[in-house]
Amino acid sequence: MISTLRTRHLFFALNRQLLGLTLGQGQVHNFATSSITSGNRAIVYTSNGDPSSVLYAQTFPNLPPPPPNTVNVKFLLSPINPADINVIEGVYPTKPVPSHSLSTSGKGSKDSSLFVGGNEGLAEVVDVGPGITGLQQRDWVVMTKPQSGTWISSKNVSAQDILKVPRSGLSEAQAATMTVNPPTAYNMLHDYVELGEGDWVVQNGANSAVGQAVIQIAAAKGLQTINFVRQRDQIDHLKEHLLGLGATHVVTYEELCGKSFRDKVKEWTGGKNIRLGLNCVSGKTTTFMARLLGQDAHLVSYGAMSKEPLSLPTSLFIFKNLTCHGFWQSRWYLRRTPKERERLFKTLASLMCNGKLKGPEHEVLVVSGTDEDNQASLKIRDTMARLARGKFGKKLLLKIEETL
Numbered sequence: 041m042i043s044t045l046r047t048r049h050l051f052f053a054l055n056r057q058l059l060g061l062t063l064g065q066g067q068v069h070n071f072a073t074s075s076i077t078s079g080n081r082a083i084v085y086t087s088n089g090d091p092s093s094v095l096y097a098q099t100f101p102n103l104p105p106p107p108p109n110t111v112n113v114k115f116l117l118s119p120i121n122p123a124d125i126n127v128i129e130g131v132y133p134t135k136p137v138p139s140h141s142l143s144t145s146g147k148g149s150k151d152s153s154l155f156v157g158g159n160e161g162l163a164e165v166v167d168v169g170p171g172i173t174g175l176q177q178r179d180w181v182v183m184t185k186p187q188s189g190t191w192i193s194s195k196n197v198s199a200q201d202i203l204k205v206p207r208s209g210l211s212e213a214q215a216a217t218m219t220v221n222p223p224t225a226y227n228m229l230h231d232y233v234e235l236g237e238g239d240w241v242v243q244n245g246a247n248s249a250v251g252q253a254v255i256q257i258a259a260a261k262g263l264q265t266i267n268f269v270r271q272r273d274q275i276d277h278l279k280e281h282l283l284g285l286g287a288t289h290v291v292t293y294e295e296l297c298g299k300s301f302r303d304k305v306k307e308w309t310g311g312k313n314i315r316l317g318l319n320c321v322s323g324k325t326t327t328f329m330a331r332l333l334g335q336d337a338h339l340v341s342y343g344a345m346s347k348e349p350l351s352l353p354t355s356l357f358i359f360k361n362l363t364c365h366g367f368w369q370s371r372w373y374l375r376r377t378p379k380e381r382e383r384l385f386k387t388l389a390s391l392m393c394n395g396k397l398k399g400p401e402h403e404v405l406v407v408s409g410t411d412e413d414n415q416a417s418l419k420i421r422d423t424m425a426r427l428a429r430g431k432f433g434k435k436l437l438l439k440i441e442e443t444l
């Protein structure tokens with residue numbers, strides 16, 4: 041759309057001001073020297089930092105035919121998860137490997153530390169290399185290897201790093217988000233306490249993607265959930281939404297910390313022990329949530345969205361025999377066999393196909409094939425800045441088209 045170099049610069053300068061972006065010399069250089077103008081596009085970075093200033097879009101040559109035992113896939117949707125931000129910031133324990141295979145970009149040999157963002161995503165097989173069995177064109181696959189670099193239009197992947205998922209019964213959004221959040225929810229509900237119909241679970245961050253999966257998987261098992269969320273305008277709308285997914289009660293942190301809340305919970309549960317608590321948030325409100333737990337309960341932490349530490353009354357350990365755990369789905373994948381992984385995916389896929397586990401509410405950000413790399417870069421940086429300001433409300437899924 042923007043045809044002359046001058047207008048493009050003006051557009052760029054304006055946006056930089058509007059977005060408050062601070063671009064280092066390195067990034068400006070990257071914006072300006074991308075020499076390939078059509079082909080496979082990726083969202084990449086060369087050094088860690090704030091995603092709204094280190095990420096940029098770059099176009100690379102199209103993939104050659106797949107080498108033996110690999111397939112070429114085209115990404116359909118790739119989520120932006122909170123952990124992806126932490127990986128780019130350089131504060132996440134799992135580090136991506138540099139994408140050496142993209143270094144034929146005409147940028148010389150400087151690409152030794154070029155990283156493609158993104159950990160999970162749904163892709164379609166477009167070309168099958170020699171030696172591949174059980175996969176064919178148009179099959180849907182998800183990545184089983186962590187930090188695969190999924191914010192890309194096409195990629196060459198090894199057959200052992202992907203898993204086929206059913207094309208029918210699942211939406212693209214469900215399939216694209218099925219390797220991180222639903223397994224986290226499922227495993228936390230099964231690995232610590234044996235829960236039966238009518239048992240109670242408490243959780244915070246209940247409107248997170250994980251929290252919404254917890255609500256639905258718990259409901260499918262006949263469990264009852266007490267769900268904590270932040271106060272907001274239109275809180276009733278959120279409460280309704282979560283109740284619609286199968287939540288038993290939805291409560292704000294203000295209500296949780298209010299004085300007669302524990303009595304209210306006793307009324308709800310009829311005095312039954314609550315034996316599982318799931319913590320996405322930490323900080324002061326989690327202390328209040330932990331006090332709702334009964335004898336021999338387990339508190340499982342999987343996130344720290346408040347960025348505050350977790351502080352618990354000693355009495356809970358002494359008198360109630362509380363046990364605390366940290367859950368990390370990446371560790372689960374490492375410790376479990378491929379068979380167990382397949383079984384888990386089958387279970388989740390069937391919950392999804394039966395309408396018991398919906399995809400997250402989401403918004404798709406299309407990085408259009410008609411955008412030039414610098415326009416695409418601005419779009420991504422703007423989105424990252426919006427995400428950092430919080431309250432996006434919906435899971436954001438990237439659709440990165442090949443540059444035309």
Ligand SMILES: NC(=O)c1ccc[n+]([C@@H]2O[C@H](COP(=O)([O-])OP(=O)(O)OC[C@H]3O[C@@H](n4cnc5c(N)ncnc54)[C@H](OP(=O)(O)O)[C@@H]3O)[C@@H](O)[C@H]2O)c1
Nearest residue numbers: 122123224245247248249250270342343345346367368369
């Ligand atoms: N350990 C694991 O294996 C594992 C797996 C998956 C996810 N996670 C972690 O789980 C968390 C949620 O992930 P997700 O993909 O489900 O995220 P998400 O859908 O983006 O949801 C983020 C949630 O965090 C809440 N939140 C943000 N800042 C907060 C604050 N200061 N105080 C209280 N709540 C706050 C949001 O509430 P509002 O709507 O009120 O903003 C929202 O409910 C992240 O920390 C993620 O890294 C861990």
Ligand SMILES: *[C@@H]1O[C@H](CO)[C@@H](O)[C@H](O)[C@H]1NC(C)=O
Nearest residue numbers: 103104107110141196197198
């Ligand atoms: C294709 O994938 C294989 C296995 O991961 C890798 O060795 C090879 O370099 C890749 N080729 C390209 C062109 O990316």
Ligand SMILES: *[C@@H]1O[C@H](CO)[C@@H](O)[C@H](O)[C@H]1NC(C)=O
Nearest residue numbers: 335336337338360361362363
């Ligand atoms: C304390 O809780 C743990 C974990 O639930 C349990 O294995 C243990 O038997 C409990 N201890 C006592 C003394 O009840």
